[in-house]
Amino acid sequence: MITNGAGQPCGLVTNIQKYTIHDGPGIRTEIFFKGCPMHCLWCSNPETLSPRQQLGVYPKKCLGVEKCGYCLKACPLGAETPIRFEEGQLQPVVMTGACRDCLACADACPAKALMVWGKKMTVDELMKVIVEDRSFYARTGGGVTLNGGEVMLQWEFAELLLQACRQAHIHTCVESALYCPPEHLERVLKYTDLLITDIKHMDTDVHKALTGVGNERILDNIRLAARMGMRMVVRTPVVPDRNNSEENIRAIAAFLRDEVGGAVIQYQLLPYRKMGTEKYETLGMPYPLGEDYKPPERAEWEARLLELKRIVREEYGVPAEAGSSQKLPV
Ligand code: SF4
Numbered sequence: 533m534i535t536n537g538a539g540q541p542c543g544l545v546t547n548i549q550k551y552t553i554h555d556g557p558g559i560r561t562e563i564f565f566k567g568c569p570m571h572c573l574w575c576s577n578p579e580t581l582s583p584r585q586q587l588g589v590y591p592k593k594c595l596g597v598e599k600c601g602y603c604l605k606a607c608p609l610g611a612e613t614p615i616r617f618e619e620g621q622l623q624p625v626v627m628t629g630a631c632r633d634c635l636a637c638a639d640a641c642p643a644k645a646l647m648v649w650g651k652k653m654t655v656d657e658l659m660k661v662i663v664e665d666r667s668f669y670a671r672t673g674g675g676v677t678l679n680g681g682e683v684m685l686q687w688e689f690a691e692l693l694l695q696a697c698r699q700a701h702i703h704t705c706v707e708s709a710l711y712c713p714p715e716h717l718e719r720v721l722k723y724t725d726l727l728i729t730d731i732k733h734m735d736t737d738v739h740k741a742l743t744g745v746g747n748e749r750i751l752d753n754i755r756l757a758a759r760m761g762m763r764m765v766v767r768t769p770v771v772p773d774r775n776n777s778e779e780n781i782r783a784i785a786a787f788l789r790d791e792v793g794g795a796v797i798q799y800q801l802l803p804y805r806k807m808g809t810e811k812y813e814t815l816g817m818p819y820p821l822g823e824d825y826k827p828p829e830r831a832e833w834e835a836r837l838l839e840l841k842r843i844v845r846e847e848y849g850v851p852a853e854a855g856s857s858q859k860l861p862v
Pocket residue numbers: 606607608609613614615625630631632633634635636637638
């Protein structure tokens with residue numbers, strides 16, 4: 533587990549979002565953990581992929597190397613620094629190889645042109661933020677959602693944070709792709725009221741091509757969560773020409789009906805949205821689906837989602853919805 537300078541356990545957090553309403557019931561505080569073992573082609577949060585702190589580069593904010601240049605002076609690598617300027621313009625910094633990930637350049641930057649993704653936070657620091665909105669949770673049936681990246685990559689810290697929420701009588705939700713050892717999952721689910729997970733493809737080879745890993749462990753963990761009596765929301769991000777075939781959605785629906793049964797309180801078919809492209813640029817990473825990848829017009833994909841929802845509901849008896857804005861059954 534990560535620790536801070538005082539030796540206290542910490543989570544590495546990329547973002548805390550307040551007043552969210554789509555990832556669990558009611559009004560929630562959502563904590564985004566950094567690090568993910570999967571690399572989905574449509575990921576809109578590339579800053580959460582690496583399990584380490586990293587630099588985001590915003591060239592437009594840079595004051596110019598002639599006027600400022602503090603980042604270069606702060607970098608311990610001297611002439612070997614990976615920070616580069618071309619015609620006075622700051623270039624993406626790739627934090628591999630020579631870079632020591634010390635983040636001294638970001639600390640020195642007065643213009644926030646170099647910023648750090650990932651902050652170490654203790655349970656106490658997070659609980660202080662979480663309890664601020666206790667009255668909203670009480671009024672709306674909300675609470676806390678742990679999200680990522682992949683929560684289970686920091687499962688020991690997640691367990692501690694969820695325990696603290698339980699002690700404070702705050703509803704807990706974990707959103708995870710479940711690509712993790714089952715014994716870690718069992719520990720975390722003991723303190724989880726609702727699990728949100730997803731199935732991207734039922735064919736493990738296609739799943740591997742889309743996400744970097746096969747689906748066997750994920751499906752086994754969904755079965756395990758159901759055996760543990762966990763209430764679940766299951767999602768499929770429906771990505772045109774990647775996993776939106778009727779055959780795939782039917783296979784997912786059959787799995788949910790036959791192997792997970794009543795544990796699924798809602799199955800959500802989520803529309804693909806091209807998001808996060810600016811963040812890819814700031815991290816010096818290409819958009820994995822390709823810069824030119826364009827989804828069909830809204831009317832077309834909306835009609836497609838509604839048709840898939842109808843099939844899943846009527847033919848498989850699984851409580852499907854198009855999107856994540858429908859109220860969850862209590
Ligand atoms: S993170 Fe450290 S080593 Fe890397 S570019 Fe910045 S100052 Fe240099």
